[in-house]
Amino acid sequence: MQPVILDQGPGTDTETGPAQETYRRPGRPRSEQAEQAIIEATLDLFAEKGFEGVCVEVVAARAGVGKATIYRRWPNKEELLLAAFASLKSPLPEPKGVSVRDDLLAMVEVMCADKADPRKARRYALLLGDGDKYPRLMARYKETVVQPRRDAMRAVIRRGIETGELRPDTDVEIAMLTLTGAIMAQEKDGTLDEDFAVRLVDGLLQGLAARS
Amino acid sequence: MQPVILDQGPGTDTETGPAQETYRRPGRPRSEQAEQAIIEATLDLFAEKGFEGVCVEVVAARAGVGKATIYRRWPNKEELLLAAFASLKSPLPEPKGVSVRDDLLAMVEVMCADKADPRKARRYALLLGDGDKYPRLMARYKETVVQPRRDAMRAVIRRGIETGELRPDTDVEIAMLTLTGAIMAQEKDGTLDEDFAVRLVDGLLQGLAARS
Amino acid sequence: MQPVILDQGPGTDTETGPAQETYRRPGRPRSEQAEQAIIEATLDLFAEKGFEGVCVEVVAARAGVGKATIYRRWPNKEELLLAAFASLKSPLPEPKGVSVRDDLLAMVEVMCADKADPRKARRYALLLGDGDKYPRLMARYKETVVQPRRDAMRAVIRRGIETGELRPDTDVEIAMLTLTGAIMAQEKDGTLDEDFAVRLVDGLLQGLAARS
Amino acid sequence: MQPVILDQGPGTDTETGPAQETYRRPGRPRSEQAEQAIIEATLDLFAEKGFEGVCVEVVAARAGVGKATIYRRWPNKEELLLAAFASLKSPLPEPKGVSVRDDLLAMVEVMCADKADPRKARRYALLLGDGDKYPRLMARYKETVVQPRRDAMRAVIRRGIETGELRPDTDVEIAMLTLTGAIMAQEKDGTLDEDFAVRLVDGLLQGLAARS
DNA sequence: CAATAATCGAGACGGTACGTCGCGTCTTGGG
DNA sequence: CCCAAGACGCGACGTACCGTCTCGATTATTG
Numbered sequence: 001m002q003p004v005i006l007d008q009g010p011g012t013d014t015e016t017g018p019a020q021e022t023y024r025r026p027g028r029p030r031s032e033q034a035e036q037a038i039i040e041a042t043l044d045l046f047a048e049k050g051f052e053g054v055c056v057e058v059v060a061a062r063a064g065v066g067k068a069t070i071y072r073r074w075p076n077k078e079e080l081l082l083a084a085f086a087s088l089k090s091p092l093p094e095p096k097g098v099s100v101r102d103d104l105l106a107m108v109e110v111m112c113a114d115k116a117d118p119r120k121a122r123r124y125a126l127l128l129g130d131g132d133k134y135p136r137l138m139a140r141y142k143e144t145v146v147q148p149r150r151d152a153m154r155a156v157i158r159r160g161i162e163t164g165e166l167r168p169d170t171d172v173e174i175a176m177l178t179l180t181g182a183i184m185a186q187e188k189d190g191t192l193d194e195d196f197a198v199r200l201v202d203g204l205l206q207g208l209a210a211r212s
Numbered sequence: 213m214q215p216v217i218l219d220q221g222p223g224t225d226t227e228t229g230p231a232q233e234t235y236r237r238p239g240r241p242r243s244e245q246a247e248q249a250i251i252e253a254t255l256d257l258f259a260e261k262g263f264e265g266v267c268v269e270v271v272a273a274r275a276g277v278g279k280a281t282i283y284r285r286w287p288n289k290e291e292l293l294l295a296a297f298a299s300l301k302s303p304l305p306e307p308k309g310v311s312v313r314d315d316l317l318a319m320v321e322v323m324c325a326d327k328a329d330p331r332k333a334r335r336y337a338l339l340l341g342d343g344d345k346y347p348r349l350m351a352r353y354k355e356t357v358v359q360p361r362r363d364a365m366r367a368v369i370r371r372g373i374e375t376g377e378l379r380p381d382t383d384v385e386i387a388m389l390t391l392t393g394a395i396m397a398q399e400k401d402g403t404l405d406e407d408f409a410v411r412l413v414d415g416l417l418q419g420l421a422a423r424s
Numbered sequence: 425m426q427p428v429i430l431d432q433g434p435g436t437d438t439e440t441g442p443a444q445e446t447y448r449r450p451g452r453p454r455s456e457q458a459e460q461a462i463i464e465a466t467l468d469l470f471a472e473k474g475f476e477g478v479c480v481e482v483v484a485a486r487a488g489v490g491k492a493t494i495y496r497r498w499p500n501k502e503e504l505l506l507a508a509f510a511s512l513k514s515p516l517p518e519p520k521g522v523s524v525r526d527d528l529l530a531m532v533e534v535m536c537a538d539k540a541d542p543r544k545a546r547r548y549a550l551l552l553g554d555g556d557k558y559p560r561l562m563a564r565y566k567e568t569v570v571q572p573r574r575d576a577m578r579a580v581i582r583r584g585i586e587t588g589e590l591r592p593d594t595d596v597e598i599a600m601l602t603l604t605g606a607i608m609a610q611e612k613d614g615t616l617d618e619d620f621a622v623r624l625v626d627g628l629l630q631g632l633a634a635r636s
Numbered sequence: 637m638q639p640v641i642l643d644q645g646p647g648t649d650t651e652t653g654p655a656q657e658t659y660r661r662p663g664r665p666r667s668e669q670a671e672q673a674i675i676e677a678t679l680d681l682f683a684e685k686g687f688e689g690v691c692v693e694v695v696a697a698r699a700g701v702g703k704a705t706i707y708r709r710w711p712n713k714e715e716l717l718l719a720a721f722a723s724l725k726s727p728l729p730e731p732k733g734v735s736v737r738d739d740l741l742a743m744v745e746v747m748c749a750d751k752a753d754p755r756k757a758r759r760y761a762l763l764l765g766d767g768d769k770y771p772r773l774m775a776r777y778k779e780t781v782v783q784p785r786r787d788a789m790r791a792v793i794r795r796g797i798e799t800g801e802l803r804p805d806t807d808v809e810i811a812m813l814t815l816t817g818a819i820m821a822q823e824k825d826g827t828l829d830e831d832f833a834v835r836l837v838d839g840l841l842q843g844l845a846a847r848s
Numbered sequence: 849c850a851a852t853a854a855t856c857g858a859g860a861c862g863g864t865a866c867g868t869c870g871c872g873t874c875t876t877g878g879g
Numbered sequence: 880c881c882c883a884a885g886a887c888g889c890g891a892c893g894t895a896c897c898g899t900c901t902c903g904a905t906t907a908t909t910g
Contacts, residue, residue, distance in 0.1 A: 030881070055870060066883040071872065167418070174394065174415040181393025182386065203386040206379070207419020239859030240901040246861080267891060278862040283893065451885030452875045458887080479865060490888040495867065590845065598818065598839040605817025606810065627810040631843020633802065663854025664906045670856080691896060702857045707898065849910100856905065866895080874887070879880105 030072070037063035038070055042084040054081060082141070088120050089145060092152050100160035101201060104179065107153055108197040111183050150180055178204060242285070249275035250282055254296040259331060266293060298356055300332050304364050312372035313413060316391065319365055320409040323395050362392055390416055454497070461487035462494055466508040478505060510568055514538060516576050524584035525625060528603065531577055532621040535607050574604055602628060666708070673699035674706055678720040690717060718777065724756050725781060728788050736796035737837060740815070743789055744833040747819050786816055814840060 041063040045053045056077050060067045074080040092110055095103035114120045154176045160166035166175075182200055253275040257265045268289055272279045286292040304322055307315040326332045366388045372378035378387075394412055465487040469477045480501055484491045498504040516534055519527035578600045584590035606624055677699040681689045692713055696703045710716040728746055731739040750756045790812045796802035818836055 034882080056872080057870065060883090064883080066885085067872080068874085068884090069882065072881085076872070077870095171411050171415045174411050177394040177397045178390045178412075178416065181395070181397030182389040183393070184397055185389045185393030199383050199386050200390075203383045204390065204416075205419055207417055236903075237859085238857065238903075240861075242860065268893080269891070272862090276862080278864090279893080280863085280895090281861065284860070288893075289891090448877075449885085450877075450883065452887075454886060480867080481865070484888090488888085490890090491867080492869085492889090493887065496886075500867075501865095591842070595835050595839045598835050601818040601821045602814045602836070602840065605819070605821030606813040607817070609813045609817030609820055623807050623810050624814075627807045628814065628840075629843055629845040630803070631841055631845070633841040633843070662852070662908055664856075664908090666855070692898080693896065696857095700857080702859085703898080704858090704900085705856065708855085712898075713896095852907100852909075854905105854907085856903105858902085859900100860902095861898105861900070863897080863899105864895105865897105867893105869890105869892075871889085872887105874885100876884085876886095877882105879882070 031069075034063070034065050034069055035073065038065055038073070038080070039084050039087055042080055043088070046081070046084070056080070082144070085141060086144060090114060090117075090120070092149055095152075095156050095159075097159075100156060100163070100165045101205065103156045104153070105197055105201050107149070107156070108179060108183065108201055111149065111180075112197050115183075115186075146180065146184075150176055153179060175204065243281075246275070246277050246281050247285065250277055250285075250292070251296050251299055254292060255300070255331065258293070258296065263293075268292070294356070301357060302326055302329075302332070304361055307364075307368050307371075309371070312368060312375070312377045313417065315368045316365070317409055317413050319361070319368070320391065320395065320413055323361065323392075324409050327395075327398075358392065358396075362388055365391060387416065455493075458487070458489050458493050459497065462489055462497075462504070463508050463511055466504055467512070470505070470508065480504070506568070513569055516573055519576075519580050519583075521583070524580060524587070524589045525629065527580045528577070529621055529625050531573070531580070532603060532607065532625055535573065535604075536621050570604065570608075574600055577603060599628065667705075670699070670701050670705050671709065674701055674709070674716070675720050675723055678716055679724070682717070682720070692716070718780070721777060722780060726750060726753075726756070728785055731788075731792050731795075733795075736792060736799070736801045737841065739792045740789070740837050741833055743785070743792070744815060744819065744837055747785065747816075748833050782816065786812055789815060811840065 038059060041059045042054060045055075045059060045062065054077070056067060056070060059065075059080070060070055070080060074083060090110060090113070093106045095106070097103070154172060157166065157170065157172050157175050161168060161170055161172070179200065186196065250271060253271045254266060257267075257271060257274065266289070268279060268282055271292070272282055282292060286295060302322060302325075305318045307318070309315070366384060369378065369382065369384050369387050373380060373382055373384070391412065398408065462483060465483045466478060469479075469483060469486065478501070480491060480494055483489075483504070484494055494504060498507060514534060514537075517530045519530070521527070578596060581590065581594065581596050581599050585592060585594055585596070603624065610620065674695060677695045678690060681691075681695060681698065690713070692703060692706060695701075695716070696706055706716060710719055726746060726749075729742045731742075733739070790808060793802065793806065793808050793811050797804060797806055797808070815836065822832065
């Protein structure tokens with residue numbers, strides 16, 4: 001019967017940057033500490049027990065926080081998870097523009113490294129290979145993490161065609177899907193991760209067909 | 213109403229192989245009909261309402277079956293879903309052995325077609341981008357659906373190297389990951405599915421590098 | 425809608441006594457209304473359909489309450505039933521102290537009346553002769569309802585001996601068991617309830633033995 | 637769809653005695669051993685774990701018997717329990733007819749002894765004092781065990797009135813309820829069981845009122 | 849001796865209720 | 880306006896028994 005609490009307190013989480021004038025909503029400001037503790041607890045729980053282990057009630061308890069403090073910030077568990085994952089994002093390197101092979105390699109190496117970082121690995125592993133009960137989450141993950149990377153990669157390939165480094169009839173989408181897909185498809189326990197990036201980029205550049 | 217005579221018999225489904233003589237466990241055999249009805253109901257519910265809609269209680273009601281009859285066969289909801297999905301598997305075509313390109317193309321086409329079949333598409337779509345929260349289901353899905361396909365594809369590539377159709381220094385794993393990964397990574401609402409397979413196979417065969 | 429201010433507060437119901445200062449546990453207090461509604465629904469269902477009819481799920485639905493709200497208060501169905509029955513207790517009249525016969529009669533009459541009151545009668549009838557399957561409920565019932573009444577009755581008899589109204593060699597326990605037991609043993613559909621109390625008390629006072 | 641199995645095999649349990657001519661239904665006769673084992677298992681389980689512990693499935697397992705073998709004999713769990721209890725019945729002694737006091741005493745002593753016998757005690761305790769979730773069962777118990785005893789007792793009292801041993805204005809029903817009720821009401825852990833019977837009978841014979 | 853018939857054990861069947869868990873919301877008193 | 884705590888309604892989960900229904904095998908009596 002009480003009016004629904006509208007999430008319009010100081011510092012709504014849709015704010016992506018500081019407002020122009022230093023405007024401050026009335027009332028007690030949200031605790032930055034609480035926010036951090038929640039994210040950390042979420043990430044820890046996820047790393048420990050996977051998706052199932054991330055229960056809002058447990059996160060709250062571990063972060064020493066009330067459930068409402070979580071729901072004041074994120075509308076549901078999924079967004080919480082997503083926010084937690086987002087805090088792990090490692091940005092792709094800016095292409096240096098010297099050689100397409102080098103730029104692609106740098107990108108692929110960063111993406112492979114993500115699977116090695118223990119914390120991100122868990123995210124990767126669970127999302128893509130171990131227990132993926134959260135496809136909607138995965139969609140969002142793709143949207144916010146995978147897609148931007150693809151776009152960057154697409155740009156590099158396009159530039160390669162323009163510079164003549166790549167075949168002029170290169171199928172950009174296919175090339176891009178091939179690279180990102182291969183990383184995605186590779187099993188996390190792959191045996192020789194160190195030079196996987198090199199093999200992948202070079203393999204793709206050369207093609208499979210025997211040159212007669 | 214009469215159960216089929218070749219019923220697998222009562223007992224745990226952990227049976228890994230048929231006994232030597234056609235052994236029959238004591239007690240009333242499990243109803244093959246019930247099993248079918250359950251799988252169908254599961255698939256229907258999934259197609260209708262996605263993951264969330266697949267509640268064991270609803271499946272049981274729709275299949276005209278007690279919950280225990282479900283739990284007697286599968287230990288939890290996840291395994292039920294998996295079994296249901298498994299019943300959708302479309303086997304890869306046997307490689308004809310004429311040309312590697314044709315064999316690969318046939319395989320890729322089947323895999324692409326899976327994403328077009330409404331029922332399987334839904335599985336794919338929900339698993340990879342829509343549904344909600346089913347962790348290790350996808351792992352099992354990969355294990356039972358994706359992995360076998362990869363194995364088949366690997367075999368074709370290996371044969372291509374032997375016949376000289378593919379470069380002798382082809383990196384088999386990379387090639388295989390590239391193909392399957394690209395299909396996986398392709399968005400389900402891809403606009404030009406019809407020739408995607410051709411583009412993918414040919415793109416990979418030719419490579420990206422400009423021939424100087 | 426507002427919970428009564430003297431709500432017992434949230435927390436386990438194992439609290440055996442009130443804290444010194446009116447201590448209030450943190451968190452939202454338990455709704456007194458919900459408690460009432462649950463008890464009422466339980467009693468209604470019991471009156472309507474007997475023991476079998478008292479299903480926690482139905483009680484919850486009828487009380488407009490979640491199952492958890494019930495299980496937060498009582499650990500199981502049995503305790504719920506007991507609590508519901510306890511709320512029906514009709515206290516024994518205070519002995520007026522004029523004559524033992526009158527005091528006993530008043531007590532017996534109240535106890536007999538309980539078997540006439542439709543709601544309490546149902547409890548009695550079902551517990552002792554009709555319902556189905558609730559083991560240790562009756563024990564608790566006796567503990568909380570029967571025993572206190574016996575204690576009160578015992579006190580009256582003791583006083584009667586002191587005042588000389590009863591034989592000095594009266595066996596108090598026997599007398600008390602005799603009275604309460606007879607009421608207990610009497611069939612619920614007894615045809616002449618109105619003067620049963622008088623007959624019982626007088627019968628006991630006079631004894632059976634012919635006076636030679 | 638199959639016709640219901642009618643319980644008309646050899647030796648339907650409605651047979652209360654051997655038929656006149658030694659008629660024997662065709663087919664395999666019911667195993668007397670199984671019947672014994674079932675009853676024993678029921679009684680054991682009851683003694684061990686009370687009402688709750690008596691699950692038909694457990695009884696069957698413990699007796700080394702199929703569930704159908706139980707349900708072929710008794711229509712439901714309640715009847716099984718009742719049959720088991722019935723096998724414990726200890727008949728009242730025939731009144732010797734010398735003195736009413738002696739006859740009553742003998743009867744009361746037997747009834748008290750029932751509460752001492754470990755096996756019967758459990759039945760008594762659970763039915764009347766410890767865990768009585770089965771009121772319908774208790775009704776049947778009263779019907780088949782308690783009621784016959786009351787009838788016998790009533791007969792003795794009536795004879796006492798005729799012989800002049802008891803007051804001519806004795807209220808037979810009250811007297812009878814008083815005796816049986818007191819035994820029923822007495823707690824099983826009563827402190828001095830040995831002479832309880834004497835105290836009860838004598839207490840009732842003398843009455844409580846002081847003789848002025 | 850073969851046929852018939854009812855038994856036996858085992859265990860699956862459709863149901864119903866249980867008690868638990870987690871979600872996202874609401875409501876306390878106190879910063 | 881925020882905070883920690885914790886109750887709320889809801890709804891799915893997986894378990895436990897109930898009483899019934901097959902199975903193949905066994906055991907008597909009848910023809």
